[in-house]
Amino acid sequence: MVIGAGIVAAAVLLGVVSYTSTRPDSPSRAPSGDRVIAEIPAQPQPRVYPELVKLARRGAGDPLAVGRADAPVVMVEYADFKCGYCGKFARDSEPALIKKYVDDGTLRIEWRNFPIFGNQSEAAARAAWAAGRQGRFWQFHTAAYAKGSKEKGFAVDRLDQLAREAGVKDINRFRDDRESDAAEASVRKDLAEAYGLGATSTPSFLVNGRPIAGAQPLETFTRAIEAAKKDPPPKLTPQKETAPKGTTPKDTAPKDLPKDLPKDLPTKNGPTTKDAAPMGLPTKDTTKTDSKGGKDDR
Numbered sequence: 001m002v003i004g005a006g007i008v009a010a011a012v013l014l015g016v017v018s019y020t021s022t023r024p025d026s027p028s029r030a031p032s033g034d035r036v037i038a039e040i041p042a043q044p045q046p047r048v049y050p051e052l053v054k055l056a057r058r059g060a061g062d063p064l065a066v067g068r069a070d071a072p073v074v075m076v077e078y079a080d081f082k083c084g085y086c087g088k089f090a091r092d093s094e095p096a097l098i099k100k101y102v103d104d105g106t107l108r109i110e111w112r113n114f115p116i117f118g119n120q121s122e123a124a125a126r127a128a129w130a131a132g133r134q135g136r137f138w139q140f141h142t143a144a145y146a147k148g149s150k151e152k153g154f155a156v157d158r159l160d161q162l163a164r165e166a167g168v169k170d171i172n173r174f175r176d177d178r179e180s181d182a183a184e185a186s187v188r189k190d191l192a193e194a195y196g197l198g199a200t201s202t203p204s205f206l207v208n209g210r211p212i213a214g215a216q217p218l219e220t221f222t223r224a225i226e227a228a229k230k231d232p233p234p235k236l237t238p239q240k241e242t243a244p245k246g247t248t249p250k251d252t253a254p255k256d257l258p259k260d261l262p263k264d265l266p267t268k269n270g271p272t273t274k275d276a277a278p279m280g281l282p283t284k285d286t287t288k289t290d291s292k293g294g295k296d297d298r
Contacts, residue, residue, distance in 0.1 A: 063132035067108030130177035
């Protein structure tokens, strides 16, 4: 995936936040068992990056999105189902944002699979995509992020259980879709996008081109959405999607999947230090951290 040079500044921005939250000598590190809480700015960066605005796909039938395709504000969320702070955002903040902004047509949320915690992360990402093929992505998302769900892991049997909880009707189709080349291509596409931005931790967000790193307080997202609402991007034509057999247009899965992604994206075991470090920043091991510095065993 080729991303314009103008994104380098935003890549460094996201990378600096990630690096600051996990560097060995960070003054914000404090003993708390196996957890480390990082000091991350309480406000989103005010600058809007035009190149990042364009990353909103606005697919009219994208099952991994919620909200109108022509909404004035799009929040792109890069997250991992094994990320504890992603779960915190999903439980504590996202429902309120949906009720306040998605329901009135202001906001659209687009999910990007960013599995950086190893094999089970990738398996969960594929499973979520497969649930979306039957119009049940967000129900799967809710089940996977329920309190205590992450601790049960995402082995094959557990993924089937989550699919049933999400209301996926055809489990055999779900299993086939989960292991398909299309699932692999979709996850690789999202990973390539996140790596290209310099995102090295989860969750990371873009609100109409405004980067936000970490599971910030609800007020942080509210401020970003309100600012974006006052200065919406030029009107964009939503991408057209074709509904897969057995679904309505609302449940459509992406039609065109990438064919020319790099072959060496580390989709199985998360990013290496070479993959994760944005330009101009020291390399570090980000495989076991999220944007709050928390470890995978939360």
